Amino acid sequence: MMQLLDQTFYEKNALLLAESLLGKLLVKDTPEGRASGIIVETEAYMGADDRAAHSYGNRRTRRTEIMFGKAGSVYTYQMHTHTLVNVVAAEVDTPQAVLIRAVEPVEGLDLMEKRRPGRKQVEWTNGPGKLTKALGIAMSDYGSHYTVPPLQIFEGWSHDFEIVTGPRIGIDNTGEAKHYPWRFFVKGNRYISR
Numbered sequence: 001m002m003q004l005l006d007q008t009f010y011e012k013n014a015l016l017l018a019e020s021l022l023g024k025l026l027v028k029d030t031p032e033g034r035a036s037g038i039i040v041e042t043e044a045y046m047g048a049d050d051r052a053a054h055s056y057g058n059r060r061t062r063r064t065e066i067m068f069g070k071a072g073s074v075y076t077y078q079m080h081t082h083t084l085v086n087v088v089a090a091e092v093d094t095p096q097a098v099l100i101r102a103v104e105p106v107e108g109l110d111l112m113e114k115r116r117p118g119r120k121q122v123e124w125t126n127g128p129g130k131l132t133k134a135l136g137i138a139m140s141d142y143g144s145h146y147t148v149p150p151l152q153i154f155e156g157w158s159h160d161f162e163i164v165t166g167p168r169i170g171i172d173n174t175g176e177a178k179h180y181p182w183r184f185f186v187k188g189n190r191y192i193s194r
Helices: 014-020 110-114 128-135 175-180
Strands: 024-029 033-045 076-077 082-089 096-107 153-154 163-166 183-186
Touching: 014 033, 014 082, 024 096, 024 128, 033 110, 033 128, 076 128, 082 128, 096 110, 096 128, 096 175, 096 183, 110 128
Parallel strands: none
Antiparallel strands: 024 033, 024 153, 033 096, 033 183, 076 082, 082 096, 163 183
8 A cells, every 4th residue: 555645744845855755656647547656856946045946035926826835735837848846845935845857657657658659768757847748747736735636645665775966957047056956866767867
């Protein structure tokens, strides 16, 4: 029986949550079936003081509003043609979140293959826009919570793995924030983005 992560798991700052999410199982149920993957790469966005965060300077917009909400809420947003998915962290009114950057496919491989046609399996979920397509995560998941279907996070790997940190990717215009080592990933995992 899969163990669902409870509310208290999410109630920590984004740096701690980003690391804690590695090895956990991200599950999306859709009418076509279930697809899931082990989270192998994340990035922390630390809110008001983090120039790379959408909520930098406590910026509140329709898009960022959920970041000010309850930890464990689903924050999706559009980047070019991609949907990206985040986990809201910290306490209410502290707008922090963790971007899920890559997962290792577990269930629903046939579904993922159909959603990512013509790609090798390693390319289905090795990036934040790729994994949402493969799992069927959509903008309509915005504002949901990871403790209720259709998008949930469960306990995953029980074995130990080594965690590596480094600078976040694709945030070049954010001054010193682009150098913070706030990206976390499972050492040697083949599904890590670039």
